[in-house]
Every structure is written in structure tokens, then in C-alpha cells.
Amino acid sequence: MDFSPIFKSLLSLWYLIPLFLFAAIVNSRRFKGILGEFIVNVFAKWKLDKDVYHLIKNVTLPTEDGTTQIDHIIVSVYGLFVVETKNIKGWIFGSTNQKMWTQKIYKHSNKFQNPLHQNYKHTKTLQSILSLEDSQIHSVIVFIGDSEFRTPMPDNVTYGMGYIRYIQSKTEAVISPEQVNEITQIIEEGRLARTFKNHREHVKHVQSIVAEKAKKNLCPKCGSEMVLRETKKGDNKGKPFWGCSAFPKCRNIVAYEN
Ligand SMILES: [Zn+2]
Numbered sequence: 185m186d187f188s189p190i191f192k193s194l195l196s197l198w199y200l201i202p203l204f205l206f207a208a209i210v211n212s213r214r215f216k217g218i219l220g221e222f223i224v225n226v227f228a229k230w231k232l233d234k235d236v237y238h239l240i241k242n243v244t245l246p247t248e249d250g251t252t253q254i255d256h257i258i259v260s261v262y263g264l265f266v267v268e269t270k271n272i273k274g275w276i277f278g279s280t281n282q283k284m285w286t287q288k289i290y291k292h293s294n295k296f297q298n299p300l301h302q303n304y305k306h307t308k309t310l311q312s313i314l315s316l317e318d319s320q321i322h323s324v325i326v327f328i329g330d331s332e333f334r335t336p337m338p339d340n341v342t343y344g345m346g347y348i349r350y351i352q353s354k355t356e357a358v359i360s361p362e363q364v365n366e367i368t369q370i371i372e373e374g375r376l377a378r379t380f381k382n383h384r385e386h387v388k389h390v391q392s393i394v395a396e397k398a399k400k401n402l403c404p405k406c407g408s409e410m411v412l413r414e415t416k417k418g419d420n421k422g423k424p425f426w427g428c429s430a431f432p433k434c435r436n437i438v439a440y441e442n
Contacts, residue, residue, distance in 0.1 A: 220269035246380040403428040405436040
């Protein structure tokens with residue numbers, strides 16, 4: 185039997201090989217991650233003035249139980265934008281408060297975590313580390329890839345370049361240029377973890393002071409709260425003292441020290 189016609193026809197299909205390879209690469213998780221990052225970076229470089237918007241990639245964020253990764257943070261006088269990219273295909277159904285969102289491809293549907301909730305933790309952590317108000321930090325979700333929203337989405341859930349429009353819609357300056365520099369430096373120099381630790385220690389310290397104070401102000405006899413009172417008569421008239429709030433049931437008093 186002569187195989188050469190088959191061989192020849194197979195040979196004529198050579199172009200399928202790179203095509204298959206290309207498809208395999210495009211579908212790989214790693215490539216999707218790279219693509220997502222690429223899209224965000226390119227759009228940012230193309231559309232956002234780099235003197236105004238500072239794009240920081242791959243930020244390691246400390247958490248109570250380890251670390252988590254944020255793809256992109258954009259720091260500007262118009263606020264700190266925490267960008268979460270989602271490479272999910274198909275029809276997307278979801279709303280602000282739903283815990284799980286739905287992805288539908290033909291007849292298959294999958295649930296995935298509401299990206300707003302996912303990003304909420306990131307923004308809250310950053311907010312507390314950097315001491316920012318709610319109005320100074322914005323959560324932005326960017327869907328990339330072949331998907332379509334099938335339910336109305338809040339403004340900060342965007343598709344592709346839409347995230348640029350969302351960022352540009354914030355036109356009120358809420359962070360001073362000095363603070364923008366400071367925040368950018370903290371994040372770029374990887375100082376978030378240390379700041380987080382200091383912040384946590386500071387919070388603990390404040391809490392212990394509050395607890396100590398609360399302890400001091402309880403009546404040693406009955407545990408009721410002590411209240412500051414004034415001596416009404418006698419030589420000590422007008423002098424403050426700590427009296428038990430359970431008076432007259434408890435007549436305990438404690439000297440007031442300045
Ligand atoms: Zn008492």
C-alpha cells in the first residue's frame with residue numbers, strides 16, 4: 185500500500201500544529217492571568233496619565249492569617265483604586281449583595297464568588313493600613329475575555345476598557361499629592377506588611393488602654409461603674425471623688441487622683 189497520499193494530506197495540514205499549540209496556550213490559566221494583567225496594564229498606560237495615576241502591579245497584602253495578592257492598585261489624587269480582574273467566559277449574572285455569582289456557557293452554569301466581596305476584604309485591609317476614609321478608596325472589578333453581563337451591574341463592575349471610564353469618572357480630588365507619594369512609596373517598597381503589623385500593634389495598644397481604663401473605673405466592691413462626683417459639704421467641699429453608681433445600695437468611694 186502506498187502511504188504517500190495520506191502522508192501528503194497530513195503534511196498539508198501542518199498549519200494546524202501551531203494553531204493547536206496557540207489554542208492550548210490561550211486557554212491555559214497562566215496565559216489568562218498574563219492576558220488579564222496585560223489588558224489592564226496596556227489600557228492604563230494608554231489612557232491614564234502616568235503623572236496623575238500611579239499603577240502598581242502584584243501587591244502582596246498582609247492579612248490576619250498570611251498574605252493575599254492584589255493584581256493592580258492605582259494611586260491618584262482622585263483616590264486609591266483597587267483593581268480585581270476576572271477572566272470568565274459566557275453570560276454573567278450577579279448583583280452587589282449576592283454571595284455567589286453565576287457564569288453561564290450554553291447550558292452549563294457555574295457559581296463563583298462575588299468579586300465585589302472578594303475585593304471588599306482587600307480594600308478594607310488597605311484602608312485600615314493606610315488610614316483612608318471610605319471616600320478615598322475605590323474597588324474596581326474588570327471582566328476580560330469573552331463574557332457579557334446579563335444583569336445590571338454597579339458602576340464599579342466593568343468590562344475591558346470600561347474600568348478606565350470608571351476611574352476617570354472620579355474627578356474630585358480626595359487625596360493630597362503628598363499623601364499620594366507617601367502611599368505609593370509604602371506600597372512599592374513592600375512596606376505594607378510592616379505598616380500592617382505596626383497598625384495592629386497600635387490597635388491592640390489602644391484596646392488595652394481602653395480595657396485598663398474600663399477596669400479602673402469599676403467599683404472594687406460590687407463591679408458597678410464608678411462615676412465622678414463632687415463633695416457637697418464639709419472641709420472637702422467641691423473636691424471630686426469616684427463614687428459607685430450603685431449608690432445608695434453600694435456606698436463605696438475611691439479617691440480621685442489627677
Ligand atoms: Zn459599688
